Amino acid sequence: MPIGGSGGTTVVKRVGAPKVSPIGLALGRTNWNTDFAVNKAYNTYKLFFTAQSTEAARYPVQAYLKFSDGTNLQVVNELITPPMGSGAMFGPFAAVQGKTVSQVNFKIGASADPGSTGFSYRISVQGCM
Template identity: 60%
Template sequence: MRPSLLNAAIAGVFASGATLAAPALVQAQTCQFLAPVGGNGTTNIVLKTVGSGNPFGRPNWNTDFFVTQPYASYKFFFTADSSVSATYPIQGYLKFTDGSSLQVINESFAPQIGTGRMWGPFPAIPGKTVSQLNFKIGASADQAATGFTYRISTMGCN
C-alpha cells in the first residue's frame, strides 16, 4: 500500500471511532537440541527401529536426552522413516534430578511416511530440575510398530 493510501486508511479508522492496537512485542524463543544419552556426539537426532523385547535383554524402546542446563520449556520431535505407514505407541517424559518423572506424551500416532510431529512446548515444573527427557516408542501391549524406523530429537527452550 502506498504511504498516502495507508495514511488515508488510518485516518478513516480513527474517523470511524475505531482504534489501532500497537503490535505486541514478541520475544523470540531460543531453543537448543539436546544430546542423546549414548550418542556419538555428531548428531542430536536419533534414528531407531522399533524392536520387540527379548528374554535376554531390554527392548530398545527408550531413548534419553541429556538436559545440561535449566530451560523454560521442552519440545519432543518424531518423524516416521519407514516405507509403509505404521501406528507408533509414543510416550514422553520429563525426568527430574530427584528420581521422579512426569509423563507429558501418551498416545498412538500414525503419521504419513516421512512426516512427523512436534509435542510441546512443555513448561518446566516449578521446584523441580529436569535432568533428562525420555522418549519411549513401542510397547509390549502394542507390537504393531515392531520393525518400523523413526527419527527422534528433543529441544530445551528459553
C-alpha cells in the same frame, strides 16, 4: 544430547521386538527407550517424532521429563500413525517450578501393541529459553 549415543542431537532407531523369558518377562534391547541429557535449565521443552519407514505403522509414543531428584512427569502418551517423513511435535511443555530437568525420555513401541515392530523413526528434543 542422547545419553549413550553418538553425541548428535537427533536419534534414528528401529522398533525392536522384545525377547520373552520363560516366565513371560520382556528381556533384551527393544530400542524402546531413549534418554536425552539436559545440561542446562530451559523454560520449555519441545519433542519431535518423525516416521522413517516406507510403510505406515502405528507408533505408541510416551515421553517423560525426568528430574534430578529421581521423579518424572509423563508429558506424552499417544498412539500416532504418521506417513513417512512426517510426524508430530509435542509441547511445548513448561519446566516444572522447583524441579530441575536432567533428562527427557522417549519410549516408542510397546509389547502390548507390537504393530510398530520393525519400523524406524527419528526423535529429537529442543529446549527453549
